[in-house]
Amino acid sequence: MIASEELRKLAALRSEHGVLTLAARTDPRDPANGNQDPAWWIEVRNGLRDETHRVESSGDHREKVMFRGLRERAEQRMRLLGPAECGRSFVWLLAEEPELDHFVTLQLPLDRSEVWWAPRPHVAPLAATNDLSAPAVVILLGRDAVRMVRWEVGGTAEVQDGRFAEAADDRDLGDADVPDRRDARVETHHKQFLREAAHGVAARIAALDADDLVLAGDPALSRAFCDELPAELRKRIAVKVDANLHEESLSALDHRLEPEILRARRARAAATVEEAAEHFQAGGRGAIGATAVLGALAEGRVSHLVLDPQAVVSDGRLDPVAAEAVNGDGPAALGERAVEMALASSARISVLRVGDCDALAEGGGIAAALRY
Numbered sequence: 001m002i003a004s005e006e007l008r009k010l011a012a013l014r015s016e017h018g019v020l021t022l023a024a025r026t027d028p029r030d031p032a033n034g035n036q037d038p039a040w041w042i043e044v045r046n047g048l049r050d051e052t053h054r055v056e057s058s059g060d061h062r063e064k065v066m067f068r069g070l071r072e073r074a075e076q077r078m079r080l081l082g083p084a085e086c087g088r089s090f091v092w093l094l095a096e097e098p099e100l101d102h103f104v105t106l107q108l109p110l111d112r113s114e115v116w117w118a119p120r121p122h123v124a125p126l127a128a129t130n131d132l133s134a135p136a137v138v139i140l141l142g143r144d145a146v147r148m149v150r151w152e153v154g155g156t157a158e159v160q161d162g163r164f165a166e167a168a169d170d171r172d173l174g175d176a177d178v179p180d181r182r183d184a185r186v187e188t189h190h191k192q193f194l195r196e197a198a199h200g201v202a203a204r205i206a207a208l209d210a211d212d213l214v215l216a217g218d219p220a221l222s223r224a225f226c227d228e229l230p231a232e233l234r235k236r237i238a239v240k241v242d243a244n245l246h247e248e249s250l251s252a253l254d255h256r257l258e259p260e261i262l263r264a265r266r267a268r269a270a271a272t273v274e275e276a277a278e279h280f281q282a283g284g285r286g287a288i289g290a291t292a293v294l295g296a297l298a299e300g301r302v303s304h305l306v307l308d309p310q311a312v313v314s315d316g317r318l319d320p321v322a323a324e325a326v327n328g329d330g331p332a333a334l335g336e337r338a339v340e341m342a343l344a345s346s347a348r349i350s351v352l353r354v355g356d357c358d359a360l361a362e363g364g365g366i367a368a369a370l371r372y
Contacts, residue, residue, distance in 0.1 A: 013099060309336055
């Protein structure tokens with residue numbers, strides 16, 4: 001991940017001659033990346049070829065010389081990249097200016113590998129990854145124990161003082177001739193443990209940097225535990241996993257939880273688009289389409305931007321707000337400019353493919369929830 005403040009600074013920069021952005025999905029779990037010529041390398045090389053044709057056919061002499069030098073530098077380094085640098089994805093910004101030169105290794109697979117040559121760095125992949133890889137607190141329920149871990153892309157870690165175990169009931173439970181009474185005592189003791197564990201979990205969560213909660217356990221046990229959590233924490237549960245993972249290793253938890261968390265976050269982004277479309281039609285706190293969203297971004301009213309950067313299209317002829325946002329880069333830059341404006345106003349940014357959300361496709365690839 002790249003810090004949000006650093007990402008905002010990068011998005012505000014502009015190169016005199018051009019920035020080459022390489023985004024590569026290097027995930028070793030992809031079978032196609034296990035070949036001698038991995039898929040990501042072929043895709044990036046093809047992207048460089050396409051950008052070369054574009055620059056050579058339309059760029060001025062200085063731009064052509066700059067692009068050729070950066071391309072040669074990129075190809076030389078990529079041949080030497082090891083697994084640690086490749087990670088599961090990387091984004092590399094190359095420019096003549098040192099402040100624009102960044103190589104970021106990501107532990108989350110990008111949707112695809114792409115290459116861009118433009119006056120500004122292409123930061124949408126980094127912004128999207130930051131949103132998906134935000135930390136989450138995971139509550140693992142066992143029959144007589146509760147365990148907390150902190151999930152974050154790149155590793156899952158135990159939460160300090162995040163284990164709660166049910167103490168043995170020291171009362172006489174040996175009433176063999178009154179099993180109903182004995183069972184009632186056991187159940188009462190267990191409910192008391194869940195109540196105390198829920199209070200303990202709530203106290204620990206308050207000190208942890210994470211918005212999303214994940215709850216994993218037997219469905220009946222999860223329901224009982226939820227009933228004991230404060231209402232505000234119940235609202236933050238983004239994922240429920242109906243499985244007993246209490247004794248799983250950290251690596252096993254990371255492998256099991258990642259797809260669940262990413263799926264939930266993409267579903268939440270799609271729900272944001274649908275709500276934005278409904279509010280927009282009713283004149284409320286939603287915007288959909290390039291003109292409406294860019295206008296709201298210019299006014300600092302966007303709380304959550306959702307877009308497909310490669311699919312954003314103008315609502316016909318560019319209005320003054322959209323034209324100013326593009327700043328001479330052409331309509332194809334609308335999505336990237338929207339991301340930059342959202343970063344400047346500290347709005348949340350989610351990337352969602354139009355093929356995964358009908359409402360986003362109908363809105364020309366861009367929508368937003370508004371602050372007011």
